[in-house]
Amino acid sequence: MNIILSSQDIHSLVDQNEKEKKETELLKEKIEEHKNDFLEKPFNRFDLYKSVIIDDMHIDGFVMKYPDGWVVRQSDRIWHFRGESACYPTSQPTFIRKLKNKSKEEKRVFEFVTNLKLFEFFNVLNKLDHYHYFRNLHITIGNKHSFIDVLFYNIAQHYGFDTNLLDITSDFEVALFFACCKYCNNKWLPLTNKDFCKNEESKYGRIFRRRADCYRNRMYPVEKYVVFPVGFQPFMRCHMQYSYAIEMDEDMDLNKSESGFECLKFEQSEKLCNYIYSKMKNGELIYPQEGLHFISGELKQIQEKSQFSLEAFMAVYKNLNWGYSETELKIFLEKFGFIIGGTNIAINQSKIEMINNYYENFDIEKSYNIKLTTRFNFWPQS
Secondary structure (H helix, E strand, C coil), X not given: CEEEECHHHHHHHHHHHHHHHHHHHHHHHHHHHCCCCCXXXXXXXXXXXXXXXXXXXXXXXXXXXXXXXXXXXXXXXXXXXXEECXXXXXXXXXXXXXXXCCCHHHHHHHHHHHHHHHHHHHHHHCCCHHHHHHHCCEEEECCEEEECCCCHHHHHHHXXXXXXXXXXXXXXXXXXXXXXXXXXXXXXXXXXXXXXXXCCHHHEXXXXXXXXXXXXXXXXXXCCCCCEEXXXXXXXXXXXXXXXXXXXXXXXXXXXXXXXXXXXEEECCHHHHHHHHHHCHHHCCCCCCCHHHHHHHHHXXXXXXXXXXXXXHHHHXXXXXXXXXXXXXXXXXXXXXXXXXXCCCCCCHHHHHHHHHHCCCCCHHHHXXXXXXXXXXXXCCX
16 A cells, blocks of 8 residues: 655654654653562562563563574564665565576576675674674573574675565664665765656655554464564664564565555655755764774675685585585586685784774673563473
8 A cells, every 4th residue: 555645744754753762761761660570479460461562572672582583672663664765666675686587597696696795794793702792692591591693694684785684674764764865985865856856766765664563473483574673783783773674585575465564655855855864863873883884895895796715605505505516506606707716805803803992891781771681481391
């Protein structure tokens, strides 16, 4: 369903978003003041249900298990959004869009090369103390330690690597920023009249919206278009963008009615684009200058490279296990211009030290102003 928004409608939604932010902060304070672990008897069963179903979902730092692992959640909001700067024919992850009109061979090559780049990105993160700090974080439940998971693919997605994840946010202003701004010459800029006049698609921006309590998010083992939280990760982009994600395949598209998202279209204008650009402090509120900023050039090189190391090749080859011999696959890749026998992108040790020093005194609770909490769960023997 398409809904046309006026400029007044947009500003009304921004006001609602600001109001919800304030109400969320007040609710978090109220919940914190009246916390109960329910370990003392007697207890009120209704209060327990309310805490598990409502309170836990509205605090920052609640640790919850999802299919991808244990996630340090951000507080829930009412809606899930996605902002796009034009009315494109599809709304899919970049990885999925790049598969369109490719032969089976080309798709295989693209998937393999994408994984080669992700392998190199993982090697970069693996050199950073801050990454390992997060990997060693755990929360105690009874007498068991549950380690918090680093959502590697979500981080890669947020730092420019192709994945099959579609970015979603719980903050309307973040969605509006992406609908009204562009990344150009290594910085974010508001769209201009020149951008609007490119073609018919570019005259309108759009924001997809679906209630956060949609049934698809309550039945995630069987439903498609499930929105999973990314939460607090080692680097700040994810939580600064109130990030969520949908894992997609080639048949999925947010434009389809089956997604449950409605489409809010609005006519682009320089006034609106400059307004949200300024409100988000030229993008700094969702693209903060943090650790990985020191190696943004190197990450860009990984994303654009066509020669890869034998180490990367073997790691991806063994993981995908497609049935080709090593020689066959190398010839296959070379046919499309990708060479095995290069080197991994070298990160200067001084830059590694700069990042390590940047996070030297980092503490997840103090730095993010959260308290890691969870609930003790008892699963009866069957």
